Amino acid sequence: MSKVTIIVPIYNVEEYVAKCLDSLLRQTYSDYVIYAVNDGSPKNEQPIIDRYAAAYPEKVVAIRKENGGYGSVLEMAIARLDSEYFLVCDPDDYLADNALETLVSLADTHQADMVIGGKNFIYSDSDEQTYDPAYNTKFTTLQPGHCYRKGTDEFENLFFIDPSPHAKLYRRSLAEKIQFPHKIGYTDNLLFYISLLNAKNVVYTDKALAYYLIDRAGNTMTDLKPQVIDAHAQVFSTILDQAKSCPEVPDLFYYRIFEAYKFSFYQLRRIKGTPEEKQAHAEVLYGLVEKLMPHRSAILQGMDRFGYTGNRERLKDKLVLTSLLSHPVYRRWVKSFVKE
Known part of the structure; x- marks a missing residue:
């Protein structure tokens, strides 16, 4: 049993998934396992997943399922977790090498239910990076390294955090009862808000621990379907x-x-x-x-x-x-x- 499980929902991202898995395998923290979940993708990610699972059998767990959408991956993966914490990393994104070390250290120090970090926006057509503190700075200022405790006025400030999954460490028990809709996007919002409502202690760090590709065709930032x-x-x-x-x-x-x-x-x-x-x-x-x-x-x-x-x-x-x-x-x- 590892302390942290990283859930990677994989669908239609053949050209990105290796870079994502490489970043996860470079983590300076060692007590973790990766669930690489192929959600019935029509592309050829499975051979890539299998190659990593064979090369790193103690770290990469290859999971293949029928397509059910992002929420179905979260639901299935959370149900089979045996780790204390988990983190979701989308396969077209990646983590800083010290992401888990930073998040877990803060969780241990404060006995936190959630730890939330900043991120960098990255782009498909350039090497530019844009820092994002992961919350709306127009309405509040979060203190790095501070433990926000439920029931206090300052805890409400956490609701201005971006609900995307990037650089968010969750205690497993927060999400065990969440029921995720299938076949639709945006279910990361459900994971964040219900977990935050269930959390008692939450820590924020302003360190950019995730890299978010925001302009990939077909992702939730660019999807214009009705x-x-x-x-x-x-x-x-x-x-x-x-x-x-x-x-x-x-x-x-x-x-x-x-x-x-x-x-x-x-x-x-x-x-x-x-x-x-x-x-x-x-x-x-x-x-x-x-x-x-x-x-x-x-x-x-x-x-x-x-x-x-x-x-x-x-x-x-x-x-x-x-x-x-x-x-x-x-x-x-x-x-x-x-x-x-």
Whole structure:
């Protein structure tokens, strides 16, 4: 049994997976194992995975499964973990050599349930790197090496962290009961938010421990298919459903989910399709709005503290959260928005 398991969900990334696995095998920390999970990929990753598993049998576990999407990989891998902690590394990304050593050291020092690091953005067509502290610095400042304890006011600041999986060490018990939707993307958001709601002690480090390729064709940063809206709606609706079983859910959590809805709403301009098609997908997104309505007061409080939109848009947001007016206001807003 290793202390840490690194989960690598592999699908359609043949040209990247070797570089990712090489970075994981260079770790300066040694008590870990890699789950290289081929999620029914149509490309030829399996021979690469098998080669690494044969060369490093104590480190690389080759797992092959039918395609079920990112969430199905997380669900399967977490269910079979026997390590105390785990980390997810997407196969088109990679880790700094000292990533595990840094994260585990902080976890041991503070008996932390989660440790979260910074990252560097990297690009497919250049050697440029851009540092990202992994949270929204407009609204808070996180202290490196500080242990944030649940129940304190400062713990809420952690909800401004980017939910992507990069450089995040999770205690296994945080995620054991999470039920992941299959066949859709963005389930890393579910892992982050529910784990954070379950965590008692969380540590942040500003060291860039992961390298995130943000412009690969087909990843969640570049995907412009209309189904993106549906996936956002389903994942964040699932987050709200499963948050009901978490202890001490802070008000700021609901505001952050509302902000995720707003992000999805603005994707309506980016996705491909006719105005009518976009309106149809906006109706799917409205299901998320309905689940947010019972938390209207918490969301409005967040708007007052952190809202940066103009008065007109803020009024629309308030009306959309008001049950009697919500759907007519929402439909008019969508119709005008997608035609602009």
